[in-house]
Amino acid sequence: MSDTTNAWLSAGASPLFWPAIVLIAVLAGYSIYRTAALEGSRWVGTFTAAVFGLWVVFFWEVLVRCLDVSRVLLPAPSLVVASMADHAPKLWGDFVQTVGKAVLIGWALGCGLGFAVAVAIDRMPFLQRGLLPVASLTSAIPLVGIAPIAVMWFGFEWPSKAAVVVLMTFFPMLVSTLAGLKAAGKLERELMYSYAASYTRTLLALRLPSALPFIFNALKVNATLALIGAIVAEFFGSPTSGLGFRISTEAARMNMPLVWGAIVVAAVTGSLAYALLVALERRAAFWHPSIRGAK
Incomplete structure (x- = not known):
């Protein structure tokens, strides 16, 4: 000693x-x-x-x-930092595999599909009776149940993790967008109607701007959900890289400093993604009272 x-x-x-x-x-x-x-x-x-x-x-x-x-129970931060420095290339490869592929692609697809379906439901209300129950059903599917099925369908590479992320991010975006589209004031909607504005014109000029805070809230929530979903999905089968793969493999080897290093990478990534979306929201919806009143 x-x-x-x-x-x-x-x-x-x-x-x-x-x-x-x-x-x-x-x-x-x-x-x-x-x-x-x-x-x-x-x-x-x-x-x-x-x-x-x-x-x-x-x-x-x-x-x-x-x-x-004991470092097995809780390693000191200095050991975690030293382990991250020693395994920096390995952690970078894990970051690219998990975040650069599965999370980004799955998050973009899931949010895009949720937004598109929400606009379709708003335009054709009869779809609400059929699509919303199905969408709510997808949100109730447990992650530990769908991840192995996704691996069997799409293989061990990143597409199976992206599929899980799409499933997790679809419903929050759908619900938030629908709520945002209904947030436009009645007087403003009647004014657009008096101008004989079409649905598309009203949507672009009034309803989507009013829905921006709701949409950004869904984007921020989905950013963390996507990261969690991709990491957990990697526990059920992945190639020889990925943050979830690294956590499960190194935990089995009792190499806890590297496990905590992978957790730090995931936590910092999630925090930076959230901060970036907050900055984008301030620029895109600067006129909204919730943004103007924020310090």
């Missing part, structure tokens, strides 16, 4: 260890409170989240090291 590890362990055995941790926790809470109270920039929320995350990583590292927690 190294001298550094011995120093960590002796610090954990010291009677002053827990009072020091409590004191640092109070200081951490105060620093987060002061950061959140800052005004004058829309980046305050991001900065506050970053400060909170750094404190979480600090306490994670200190407690795991000082309490001598």
Whole structure:
């Protein structure tokens, strides 16, 4: 055991260890409170989240090291970072396989199909009686049940994972788009009718702009659903790459730092995708009260 590890362990055995941790926790809470109270920039929320995350990583590292927690149960952040650096090419290949292929393609297809079906239902209301029950049925299918079937139908490569993602993202987009299309005000709709505007003109000029916040909400929810669906689907059969494949394989080998590294890659990817969609929403629906009133 190294001298550094011995120093960590002796610090954990010291009677002053827990009072020091409590004191640092109070200081951490105060620093987060002061950061959140800052005004004058829309980046305050991001900065506050970053400060909170750094404190979480600090306490994670200190407690795991000082309490001598087994790396199989919970590796220290430093071990996770070192493992990610050592296996960077492997994790990049997993990222391309899962996110660059299955998630992006499945997310685009699922959201596109949900949007198209929602517009068709809105244009032809009689479709609502037949299509909505079927769509709700697809949303109730358990992921662990459909993933093996998708692998049997489409093979072990990314198309089977993309098919699972399409199934998971279709219904949220359908429901959100339908709700958004009904959000246009009655007076505005009557005004378009008085101008003898066609359905397409009313849709493009009034109803779709009113539905943008609903559509973007579905896009943001589906971004995380797509990532989760693709990773879980890879547990049931995948080639020799993919974040889900890496997590299941390395967990069987008890290589938990690399497992946590793959989890970090997935979490960061999901957070960046969500942030990108938020930025796009601010540009596309800047006029909406929900966007103008946001800090």
